Amino acid sequence: MSDTERLSKDIETIAGFSESPPEVGYSRPTFSAPWRQAYDYIIQQATEIGAEHIIDAACNLHIRHPLVGWDRKVWLCGSHLDSVPSGGKFDGVSGVVIPLEIMRRRPELPLEIIVFAEEEGTTFNLGMLGSRLWAGTLDPQTMTRIRNRHGETAAEAGAPHGLDLASLAAAPDWRTRLQPERYYGMVEVHPEQGLGLWDSGKPLAAVNRINGRRQLSITVTGQANHAGSTGMSGRRDALAGAAEMVVALEQLGQELDRRLPYTVLTVGKLEATPGAVNVIPGQVVFSLDFRGQEEALLVEGEQRIHEIVQTVSERRGLEHEVETIEQLAPSPLSEHICSRLQQAAAARGLELELVPSGALHDAAVIAQVMPTAMIFVASRDGISHNPAEYSRIEDIGRAAQLLEDMIAAGEEDHR
Template sequence: MAIDQDRLWQRLETLSRITDPERPWTRRSFTPRFLEGREWLAAQFRGAGLETGLDAAGNLFGRLPGADPALKPILIGSHSDTVPSGGRYDGILGVIAALEVAQSLGERGERLRHTLEVVDFLAEEPSEFGLSCIGSRALAGALSEQHLALARPDGMTLRDGIAFVGGRPDEIASARRPADGVAAYVELHIEQGRVLENERIPIGIVTDIVGIRRERITVTGRADHAGATPMPLRADALVGAAKLVEAAHERALATARDEQPLVATFGRIEVSPNAANAVPGEAVLTLEVRSGNEAAVAAFGAGLLRDLRPTLEALRLAIAVEPISHVAPTACAAGIRKAIADAAASLGLATRNLPSGAGHDGVFVARTEPIGMIFVPCLDGRSHAPEESITPGQAGDGARVLAETVRRLDAGLG
């Protein structure tokens, strides 16, 4: 099926430029800038002839009715929110390519048997509420009252945030899809790594999405004057935090040659009093662990703290751990992987199987339906950074494979 690559690229560039001007490429969920992008997207959905609207969780849907209303819909899309300074193509490629597929079908007069739904999931990236994949959690029935009560630093709760973007938090249960409610979900995404580019392969077929665990670790010492407190008498919380960071790095590095290696990151540290002339009395760190090995992900933090506790106690430091979230690894469906492989082969595009080291909405969507993911290369593997970049041809290749995959699934699924 032909797609309009120029239109696809123009839309990608237009949406990416809806950004905080002082910090490109930033369009954070639950902000006026995000709503500006959503308003533009909804207009594009309607202009493409799609039945357009928000569900109760604030997910944006565009619907292209199929010929057989008894068949379950096929769902394609991704997300339009970004991390700070890093979302030029991450997420939006999947949304814009899905829109292009649906519009091209309509323009050709080609009607699928299944209804095709294009989705922009709300807040896939970690939000200021400390939660990611908010819209897809709701679709899976995994967005709880406790989640809705989470508050960001300015006091807004997630319940308020969903209402802010046009959702209906009091009706959140209506956004849930039953386990047999959708025929398949397929998402096109940039790889966010270097495998495809290094091997000069245009299409990646995702085998599984890694598990991700996040924990909040608080190291408590004693705040003192930095000049008047002798070194042997200090209880410096940041020294303890540094030991945690170093030990986590070494432990994760040791798994590099494993069949399912593990990565561990302390990406956020808050220090108090955070003054040049004060010994830190408290350090709050966020530990994130990722791997396809579920047991290793679950055990990493506990093992790290168990082994370091004597060292921290010798430094007169106390340590507390609070789990934030845990998502198990998710396999992509064999049938969808085959459809992607056959689609790419029919277009003369080489493929490679590979896991996704990043989290995606598909982790939650998989609780209700089979999922598949298509990767295209990104420049030097850069993502979540201003340098994130792809070419029009790479975007076009991904959209063509997505379109052909949809056609094959439509023909083969009941």
């Protein structure tokens, strides 16, 4: 079997571990039976090549080959196996099977494979749990409060798989807390989940930054009234006002994106009350998700969002409230690792562009603790979190080669 055939077989086998049939998409909620089957498949593949595995106190899976051992300084490479409901085959999975394939080909390379538990955030409504617990940036007690759709807490659901909150809190060793000195750095390979690479015909890019994010909730209040007997003048229609805001916010997003590419602004959820065909809407609540590469731009954008909401409200006699739900600063990734990746690509005649990531990843968590970068693989039509998600197996093979070349290029300590 060739390298790409093995990668393809791994991806297809893991796709078979799903709560839903393929036509609906691939569903592996964390700590579910299919999620565990996917973990066990990776363990079995590692065991077949003589590699050893450890599941840490946050339920992340670590794999090393005895030719390297657990004490040597290595590169940490991996991603996640959990999926959103009805997700695609490649998200997370490709980033796990690539280092597995590298370990099959070159077991002597300084490499540790990692599979992070619960990246997506759809199982317990909170994402990147495994990486954050291991990196020490999430209070372990959080796991006793968040629940899955069966009503179980993350602590209860994770216990049979080795989740150990007491050890996480005490953090006595590397199995309970990431020790950066054990690693040269981390590289996560992931589908791009955007159009950039596919449209430009490039297979891969290096990710040098993960976009920051603001999430806001905006409430617009007018006056509910009879749709038949209230004349058009003097109405305080909260939905008409919100609609004007949504269009102005879209224009703001377009303007900021022209100034600094990869800026995005989305109103994804809007609810009008009372929500009746014959009543003028009295109140509207809508969400706003705003992401960009630079904190200064996010600060300015947030200010302008407030201005838009205020201006439209005043003109229409509406009341408004803007609540900030989440503020995450952009997270720069390691320039040094990106340039190592670019050098390795250049040696094979491939120009590797530097791009930011619009989506969050475990890499953003690990980047807070040690040098980290990502490799993006082109996604057809930019579609992700959807069963139609697709990356070419040749591109996944190229990513494996690139990562292998970078690891093999030497182990000098760059910090």
